[in-house]
Amino acid sequence: MVVGETSTVKRGATMGLVALFYYTLIILLVSIMTSAMCLSTFLVTHRKYLGFACIGFLFYFFDVALVFLDDFTVNSTGTMPESVYFIGSQVASIVTGCGLFTAFWLMVCDALDEQRRALQIAPAVVFVIASLAVYAFMPSGNTHLFVFYGMRTLYLLWIMVYIAVRYMGRSDALRERMWRHRIGYAGVLVLGAAVLIENILFLFYIDPVLVESGAVPFFPERNFAENALMLWMAAFIGASCYKLLSIHFVKPPAEAEGRVGAFINAGLAGYAQHYGLSARETEVLRMVLEGKDNQNIAGELSLAASTVKVHVHNILKKTAQANRQELMRDFRKMS
Numbered sequence: 001m002v003v004g005e006t007s008t009v010k011r012g013a014t015m016g017l018v019a020l021f022y023y024t025l026i027i028l029l030v031s032i033m034t035s036a037m038c039l040s041t042f043l044v045t046h047r048k049y050l051g052f053a054c055i056g057f058l059f060y061f062f063d064v065a066l067v068f069l070d071d072f073t074v075n076s077t078g079t080m081p082e083s084v085y086f087i088g089s090q091v092a093s094i095v096t097g098c099g100l101f102t103a104f105w106l107m108v109c110d111a112l113d114e115q116r117r118a119l120q121i122a123p124a125v126v127f128v129i130a131s132l133a134v135y136a137f138m139p140s141g142n143t144h145l146f147v148f149y150g151m152r153t154l155y156l157l158w159i160m161v162y163i164a165v166r167y168m169g170r171s172d173a174l175r176e177r178m179w180r181h182r183i184g185y186a187g188v189l190v191l192g193a194a195v196l197i198e199n200i201l202f203l204f205y206i207d208p209v210l211v212e213s214g215a216v217p218f219f220p221e222r223n224f225a226e227n228a229l230m231l232w233m234a235a236f237i238g239a240s241c242y243k244l245l246s247i248h249f250v251k252p253p254a255e256a257e258g259r260v261g262a263f264i265n266a267g268l269a270g271y272a273q274h275y276g277l278s279a280r281e282t283e284v285l286r287m288v289l290e291g292k293d294n295q296n297i298a299g300e301l302s303l304a305a306s307t308v309k310v311h312v313h314n315i316l317k318k319t320a321q322a323n324r325q326e327l328m329r330d331f332r333k334m335s
Contacts, residue, residue, distance in 0.1 A: 031061040041241040056103030063096035194225035
């Protein structure tokens, strides 16, 4: 009976490891595919925040890959870790963590038009210095691990607080634009809290003996809430990339005109308010965004071509854009 039970436990453990292997491969695959999609959309639209998102998911790919490195190192040496909560490659984890969250922080800065260079750089510097201090000077143990990986949670919290502060600012146009992403923000907030709760439970409240026995499913270096958080962000950003690529498609199907019109309608009022455009300038802007030249705009609005030219000049001046192409690019970014 004992031998049979032992064999059953071993088979269960093996199946669990195989399932974990494929689970980790899925996370890696989603990360690299999302990174590639963000890169493709960035090359088409030239939106910087998508470039930062591409870099962020690329860093997460390597962050998850560190798990395989540590597993391989432990298995190849045959040396068991001192603690069931063993976490290796902490210096490499600082690099990938900093790259991951700094990329998403810069993505938020670009999306919300944050231009202060010191504010863009400061969170990354604080994260690296604090993480290195914990790694070098704090005694090893569960508290060490909690504080070390808690730096990531603090970085995420900083980003969430910054977004909330900007939302409560005076710009109605910015508030309206941010409100359209409220579901994504709420999901990040909930899953970020789940990451913290999972770390607290496994490091301070669950008996390591239960983990070692297999009674509680836990795997070092794998925070499932963090994986869920990244999958949520991948889905949210992936949907945004799909919409943008549909709008910028070179030869769109007939129904694409409706999508382009809906995109312009959704962002036109906020964009006009942000730059202080008059009602007539807003009408002209709409037609410029639709790709119409001055002559066509003059005919549709019953204006002289010279008058339309003046309106276009004023729009470019108020938005600080050099030409129509840059104006369209700025509108897409702001919308």
